[in-house]
Amino acid sequence: MKIFSTEHIRNIDRVTIEEEGVSSMELIHRVAEGVVNEILSRWSPSKPTMVFAGAGNNGADALIVAKLLIEAGFNPHVVLINVKGDSLSPDCRACRDELLRLGNVAMTEIVHTSHIPTLTADHLVIDGLFGTGLRNPLEGGYMAMARYINESGATVVSIDVPSGMYGDWNSRILARNVVHADLTVAVQFPRLAFFLSDNAPIVGQWKVVDIGLSRRAIEQTPTKYFFIEKDDVRRVLKRRPDFCSKADFGHALLFTGCYGMMGAAVLAARGALRSGVGKLTVHAPRCGFSVLQTAVPEALYLPDRNENVISDMTPRVNFTAIGVGPGIGTNDATRGALETLIKTIKRPMVFDADALNIISRTPALMDHIAPGSILTPHAGEFDRIFGSQASSETRLLRALEVAHKYKVIIVLKGRYSATVRPDGKIFFNSTGSAAMATAGSGDVLTGIITSLLAQGYKSEIAATAAVYIHGLAGDIAAHVEGEYGSLSGDIAACVGKAIKAIMQV
Numbered sequence: 001m002k003i004f005s006t007e008h009i010r011n012i013d014r015v016t017i018e019e020e021g022v023s024s025m026e027l028i029h030r031v032a033e034g035v036v037n038e039i040l041s042r043w044s045p046s047k048p049t050m051v052f053a054g055a056g057n058n059g060a061d062a063l064i065v066a067k068l069l070i071e072a073g074f075n076p077h078v079v080l081i082n083v084k085g086d087s088l089s090p091d092c093r094a095c096r097d098e099l100l101r102l103g104n105v106a107m108t109e110i111v112h113t114s115h116i117p118t119l120t121a122d123h124l125v126i127d128g129l130f131g132t133g134l135r136n137p138l139e140g141g142y143m144a145m146a147r148y149i150n151e152s153g154a155t156v157v158s159i160d161v162p163s164g165m166y167g168d169w170n171s172r173i174l175a176r177n178v179v180h181a182d183l184t185v186a187v188q189f190p191r192l193a194f195f196l197s198d199n200a201p202i203v204g205q206w207k208v209v210d211i212g213l214s215r216r217a218i219e220q221t222p223t224k225y226f227f228i229e230k231d232d233v234r235r236v237l238k239r240r241p242d243f244c245s246k247a248d249f250g251h252a253l254l255f256t257g258c259y260g261m262m263g264a265a266v267l268a269a270r271g272a273l274r275s276g277v278g279k280l281t282v283h284a285p286r287c288g289f290s291v292l293q294t295a296v297p298e299a300l301y302l303p304d305r306n307e308n309v310i311s312d313m314t315p316r317v318n319f320t321a322i323g324v325g326p327g328i329g330t331n332d333a334t335r336g337a338l339e340t341l342i343k344t345i346k347r348p349m350v351f352d353a354d355a356l357n358i359i360s361r362t363p364a365l366m367d368h369i370a371p372g373s374i375l376t377p378h379a380g381e382f383d384r385i386f387g388s389q390a391s392s393e394t395r396l397l398r399a400l401e402v403a404h405k406y407k408v409i410i411v412l413k414g415r416y417s418a419t420v421r422p423d424g425k426i427f428f429n430s431t432g433s434a435a436m437a438t439a440g441s442g443d444v445l446t447g448i449i450t451s452l453l454a455q456g457y458k459s460e461i462a463a464t465a466a467v468y469i470h471g472l473a474g475d476i477a478a479h480v481e482g483e484y485g486s487l488s489g490d491i492a493a494c495v496g497k498a499i500k501a502i503m504q505v
């Protein structure tokens, strides 16, 4: 699914109205119906409700929400901001009149300064103060109103975006001056801001209401941001021909493990094998022999000269892709081996975990990494290499810079892992959950990406597809083991099932 900028959404909105003959009032009603459906599925009409409506179309949506709530038996109090009595947009005015025609509507219209009715923690607030028309961070009375709503402890449903927040980048806002939603019901598309952890306490849970904006306009409007869903991955995964052999599915080489961290090697190896690589070689220290040969007998094992750590990363097999990092430690011998690997292999590789920690100690190594390589840092690993970041938004912006500069793909791991490409495109992942916040789950991902790369998928595709598969495997594991009990071994065990579920039509 495409994620559009506010600018683009406004344009798609305009095309829908001009070329498809849908009126803006009709769109407002569709938004309101979507929002009200979400409300009715959660709260009963006895819930004390207050609707805050601004002067633009976000307010117009809110006024029709109030109307539909009244028709459903709710008894909302409506607070409409109409500065000086003449600031309502034409649609907002029409919606106010439509609402008032019901008769007996409890409404406070704020024209100058008025008293806002008392809001309690028991209330449900419908927040339609500002949507995508927000020009500046909230100030004065608007800011006070946002804080009043937040401090009341009421449950908040925001229409389109929480009021005071921009849909995309939010470097200029202060969280306490923005309405904090429990549920945000976005119009037609999720927004970039929803995928950043900084904004999670503001956006709350989010849903999208489809209001039937022009399909043609959506298809033809270019964007750099995407939300990856099952169909996107199904389209790129190749079906296997009948006449095939393991030679057709590549040979992955993993440099992984050290004394005390052989589990990382096992997990990465299982991730690689369950995602279909033809052949897998694991290069690990000698101490890993019986662990690997017992836990993953399907993998070939290449012993390092060293007993406890990897001291040499010269590829000794005819590999089609290399993955390096899980559990290798950061000792001097391994550092030297990794430096040589980076400087000699000029094909895209996958770098994770301790490989990233080693790079962070010698950042100049970034200059030698082969273009098209994939780096899979979590926030801490990213900051160690590319500098400490104040927020997830600045981290994402920095990831865009470094992906472009070094021509590499950065997978910023987290709730909505973001795959950032050198061309400035960002793919947010939809699968996965807190059940995956367990040691070793990143190692499984390294195995899957390396496996897809080894099978001939381009780096960009391998990264986004693997992240989706990994998250879905986590979801399947969590379905059985729950959010506390899922282990990274369970995630690895579900990788094949995830791919099967994706490929099933």
Ligand SMILES: NC(=O)C1=CN([C@@H]2O[C@H](COP(=O)(O)OP(=O)(O)OC[C@H]3O[C@@H](n4cnc5c(N)ncnc54)[C@H](O)[C@@H]3O)[C@@H](O)[C@H]2O)[C@@H](O)CC1
Residues within 6 Å of the ligand: 009, 010, 012, 013, 024, 027, 028, 031, 054, 055, 056, 057, 058, 059, 060, 061, 087, 089, 129, 130, 131, 132, 133, 134, 135, 136, 137, 138, 139, 142, 159, 160, 161, 187, 213
């Ligand atoms: N995307 C779509 O296709 C549709 C969007 N609709 C709704 O329309 C909304 C956008 O409506 P608008 O463009 O009218 O914009 P808004 O309703 O978000 O706000 C615009 C109003 O706020 C004022 N304003 C902006 N920033 C301010 C600030 N910092 N302080 C004080 N006043 C400020 C503007 O002067 C204007 O009066 C969307 O968020 C959505 O809720 C729907 O009604 C219909 C379809």
Ligand SMILES: Nc1ncnc2c1ncn2[C@@H]1O[C@H](COP(=O)(O)OP(=O)(O)O)[C@@H](O)[C@H]1O
Residues within 6 Å of the ligand: 353, 378, 413, 414, 415, 416, 417, 431, 432, 433, 434, 435, 436, 437, 438, 439, 440, 441, 442, 443, 444, 445, 470
């Ligand atoms: N709350 C969450 N929601 C979705 N995915 C998560 C969540 N927490 C962790 N994950 C996923 O689990 C993996 C954790 O990787 P990482 O932090 O490298 O762990 P480790 O180093 O222990 O292997 C990442 O792919 C991440 O996206």
Ligand SMILES: [K+]
Residues within 6 Å of the ligand: 058, 127, 128, 129, 130, 131, 158, 159, 160, 161, 162, 163
């Ligand atoms: K809003």
